[in-house]
Amino acid sequence: MEALSGAGLHLAAMSRKVLLVDIDASSQEQCARVLRDCACEVSVANSGPAALALLGSREFDAALVDFRVASLGGSDLPTTAKRAQPGINIILLMEGIGSAPPPQLLRLREYPLLTKPLKIEELARVLEAPPEAVPPSEPDTAASGLAPPEFAGLVGVSEKMKKVYRLISKVALQRHPVLIMGESGTGKELVARAIHTHSPWRDQPFVPVDCGALPPTLIESELFGHVKGAFTGAAQARQGLLAAAGSGTVFLDEVGELPIELQSRLLRTLQEHEIRPLGSNERIRFEARIIAATNQDLEAGIKRGTFRRDLFFRLNVVSIKMPSLRDRKEDIPELVRHFLARFGSEKPVTQISDDALGRLMSYDWPGNVRELENCIQHAVSLGSGTFIQMQDLPSAMLYHLARKPSSRQDLTTLRALEQQAIRQALQATGGDRVRAAKLLGIGKTTIYRKLKEYGIDVNPAEA
Numbered sequence: 001m002e003a004l005s006g007a008g009l010h011l012a013a014m015s016r017k018v019l020l021v022d023i024d025a026s027s028q029e030q031c032a033r034v035l036r037d038c039a040c041e042v043s044v045a046n047s048g049p050a051a052l053a054l055l056g057s058r059e060f061d062a063a064l065v066d067f068r069v070a071s072l073g074g075s076d077l078p079t080t081a082k083r084a085q086p087g088i089n090i091i092l093l094m095e096g097i098g099s100a101p102p103p104q105l106l107r108l109r110e111y112p113l114l115t116k117p118l119k120i121e122e123l124a125r126v127l128e129a130p131p132e133a134v135p136p137s138e139p140d141t142a143a144s145g146l147a148p149p150e151f152a153g154l155v156g157v158s159e160k161m162k163k164v165y166r167l168i169s170k171v172a173l174q175r176h177p178v179l180i181m182g183e184s185g186t187g188k189e190l191v192a193r194a195i196h197t198h199s200p201w202r203d204q205p206f207v208p209v210d211c212g213a214l215p216p217t218l219i220e221s222e223l224f225g226h227v228k229g230a231f232t233g234a235a236q237a238r239q240g241l242l243a244a245a246g247s248g249t250v251f252l253d254e255v256g257e258l259p260i261e262l263q264s265r266l267l268r269t270l271q272e273h274e275i276r277p278l279g280s281n282e283r284i285r286f287e288a289r290i291i292a293a294t295n296q297d298l299e300a301g302i303k304r305g306t307f308r309r310d311l312f313f314r315l316n317v318v319s320i321k322m323p324s325l326r327d328r329k330e331d332i333p334e335l336v337r338h339f340l341a342r343f344g345s346e347k348p349v350t351q352i353s354d355d356a357l358g359r360l361m362s363y364d365w366p367g368n369v370r371e372l373e374n375c376i377q378h379a380v381s382l383g384s385g386t387f388i389q390m391q392d393l394p395s396a397m398l399y400h401l402a403r404k405p406s407s408r409q410d411l412t413t414l415r416a417l418e419q420q421a422i423r424q425a426l427q428a429t430g431g432d433r434v435r436a437a438k439l440l441g442i443g444k445t446t447i448y449r450k451l452k453e454y455g456i457d458v459n460p461a462e463a
Helices: 006-014 025-037 048-057 077-084 103-107 120-128 159-171 188-197 219-224 260-272 298-304 309-315 329-343 354-362 368-382 414-428 433-440 444-454
Strands: 017-021 041-045 062-066 089-094 113-115 178-181 206-210 249-253 289-294 318-321
Touching: 017 025, 017 048, 025 041, 025 062, 025 120, 041 048, 048 062, 048 077, 062 077, 077 089, 089 120, 113 120, 159 188, 159 318, 178 188, 188 206, 188 249, 188 289, 219 260, 260 309, 298 309, 329 354, 329 368, 354 368, 368 414, 414 433, 414 444, 433 444
Parallel strands: 017 041, 017 062, 062 089, 089 113, 178 289, 178 318, 206 249, 249 289
Antiparallel strands: none
8 A cells, every 4th residue: 555645645634525436346445545545535436327326416526437437338437427527527547557558548538547556646646636737638658658758759658668768768868879679660760760859969960871772882882972983973972871960860770781791881980980981091080879770680690691790799789679569559549549640630530439449459560550550541541530430441450360270270371471461561551562571571672572473463553
């Protein structure tokens, strides 16, 4: 039990009448005990109808409502309580951040949120504030786990994402190289940008370099620059991307794609803090911080001889592992709300039905957050009304069966799984083969070869 703090003593003098609505007996007992320790007069209901009956028979200063009873046949209990008693302070309760928030989260963001087990200090903060003084869409980040405002674009309430936020805050103030690892579509570039914008060098350039997209014949010139006449076609000198960053940040995306012969040049630049453009004997001071990202297993690449061990250790001073979306599904409701706000500006689509959100929660998301973003954009474009319905989702969601093979006959060959993954990636990207390759974590030449091997046609209008 929480010790009775100064906040609790102050609440004791207030003696508020509180309605507690919770279906879990042990949770109900703990919450009621904390409220009574604060000298609140507590009335308990374990269902929506029971709560409405109490609201009709007596006045309350506040109502603590568990998410699991927040919905009453399409009309949510907090709104009904507000109509019955306009001055009541509605506070939502949910289990600790380790569990997945229910779908109602998207429709009830205007109310403050507390996690169980209750803490007196947090309870005091929301009970003492008048209902209109509680920020409608910005719950306490310590309680909710939302990304700090400095990390714009990153969204998540899971413990895995809170760990990422803590690492960003720590490494942003240093100049050490950072290696961000994770599957395609998990938001590695957003992390790199957050580190840069939260650093003392935020006013300096942030220069992204896609090592997998640059042609091997041009990547050396693009990175290090060249002087006039350095090679055939070099009609004028050009500053490289490393020098263009000044004292800011160079983000090397998919660094595992960097040709082995260029890795030694990059290593020398990091060691000596100097850049030598192609065809030049002069050296330029290199002051930028390097942030590298990869969806590959670089240690496996070291064993294969495709990645230098010394460069790996030079880049991996600090590492940040981005979790896949299937490993942090509790973040899906918040991500959906985020994308609805982004894509719903041209259409009045602001919410998602419970069954549609349930389907999103059961899907495995091979393309991670990028695939979810594409899914919501697709649904907003095709949907009508204010809700995304089940039929608005892409076919990959509609026909997804969340089950494991139960017998030998259910097993699928690797070849069939590969074909299915390629088709899903093409569908998620609207037929864009380059983006589909990035979703799958393979190179462009590989996906073209696989498309030909499997006879998969891509509509030219969609590619």
